[in-house]
Amino acid sequence: MKTVEDILALTNDTFKLPANLQHDQSLREQGLDSLDVIMLLHEIEVNFDVQIPQEQTRQLRSLQDIVNFLNTSVSSDR
Amino acid sequence: MREKISASTVNLQSIGVYLPSGRASNLACTEKFGVTRFFLEEKLGVVERAVKKEEETTSDLCLSAFQSLQGEQPVDLQQIQLVAVVTQNPDMKIPYTAAIVHQKLGVNKSCMTFDIGQGCAGYTHALTICTALMERLHFDHALLFTCDPYSNIVDPHDKDTALLFGDAASVSYLARGGAGYQLLDADFGTAPNSYTCLRCQDTLTMDGREVFTHAVREAPKSIQNVLTRNQLTLADIDLFLLHQGSKKVVEYIQKTLAIPAEKAPFAIQSYGNTVSSSIPLLLQEPLRQKQHTRVLLSGFGVGFSWGSCLLEFTQ
Structure with a gap:
């Protein structure tokens, strides 16, 4: 099971998430811009070995949305 | 080689x-x-x-x-x-x-x-x-x-x-x-099922996420391909001129390759992404100054395609 902490731990030399992100609040409303979201989704694809379909991205608004997607994606792959 | x-x-x-x-x-x-x-x-x-x-x-x-x-x-x-x-x-x-x-x-x-x-x-x-x-x-x-x-x-x-x-x-x-830069080697590629990421019938449309993902995935690999084939390392290259897609994409590739920022300049703040002209615009001054022995060019975008060229200054 992936958690929000797993996503927050993706911060590295090339990609940084702001501190104190609310888990259930929209990332865009918390100040992330379109490029931040693109980079976050890329980091998730690379680090968690998943593919996020383009049509899915609009539904991934918050960290919790992303966690739910990852856990559904992992369980449906099994 | x-x-x-x-x-x-x-x-x-x-x-x-x-x-x-x-x-x-x-x-x-x-x-x-x-x-x-x-x-x-x-x-x-x-x-x-x-x-x-x-x-x-x-x-x-x-x-x-x-x-x-x-x-x-x-x-x-x-x-x-x-x-x-x-x-x-x-x-x-x-x-x-x-x-x-x-x-x-x-x-x-x-x-x-x-x-x-x-x-x-x-x-x-x-x-x-x-x-x-x-x-x-x-x-x-x-x-x-x-x-x-x-x-x-x-x-x-x-x-x-x-x-x-x-x-x-x-x-x-x-x-x-x-005197000038001699092309020593080059590497190219085109991502399958990707041509819709940048297209124009009447006006230009761009899927920014797909372009970014292909760019940061493929450009570093292409650069490494050229270096490996020529028994060179990143440290052997004096200057990396990356297509100036956006500041973030250039920065991301530079950090992925772990090369110093000054070796992979970004310089389009005052004129924008000039597509096929972005690399020659950056290359003019180093060529004029004969500053760098080895230069690696990497272009990526429409297609989605990419190409990397290894140049060496020769008298």
Whole structure:
């Protein structure tokens, strides 16, 4: 099971998430811009070995949305 | 490893560039597109966009680039055996733009002319094609133009593209018997099922996420491919000139490769992403200054395609 902490731990030399992100609040409303979201989704694809379909991205608004997607994606792959 | 230099190698000897003086301010568009100054300066990396005059055509911009080249290194048009134009924005559907440039410049009759309909990787493709042709057919002098005035095709209300692109042209003079950069090797690729990420029927559309993902995935691999084939490491390269897609994409690739930021410059804040001209615009000054022994070019974008060229300065 992936958690929000797993996503927050993706911060590295090339990609940084702001501190104190609310888990259930929209990332865009918390100040992330379109490029931040693109980079976050890329980091998730690379680090968690998943593919996020383009049509899915609009539904991934918050960290919790992303966690739910990852856990559904992992369980449906099994 | 490719064969080393002989006395008659084809070298990139000089570059002429043209940036129209017209500018459109992105800062004036922050409210319209809901973006911040920080986003424009630090993420996109484009504060102003170079915009040509409406009546200026692709061939006109190419001619202006040629005037700049004449200031760098006078070129005898009667010796030119090849004129190639990299563009997806021809003056008209028929004929191809190189024929128009050939006529406007008054180049001699014994000259091959063609367009290359590539995009952001167009310069790396064309440099390789022209060098290979010159070597195979024993040409001594060629002019390679790039020009993609996207102001003709961008929807000014489309947030994904309206703030990014600028107009420009360049011309590279390739010849034997003079100092310049020799193309040692190159690497190319095209991602399957990806051509829709950047396309234009009436106006340009871009899937920013797909473009970014392909760019940061493929460009570093392509650069490593060229280095490995030539038994070189990243430390052996003096300068990396990456297609100036956006500040973030250049920064991301630079950090992925763990190369110093000063070796992978980003310099389009005042004119924008000039597509096929972005790399030659950056290459003009190092070539003029003869500062760097080995330069690696990496273009990526429309297609989605990419190309990386390894250059070495030779006397």
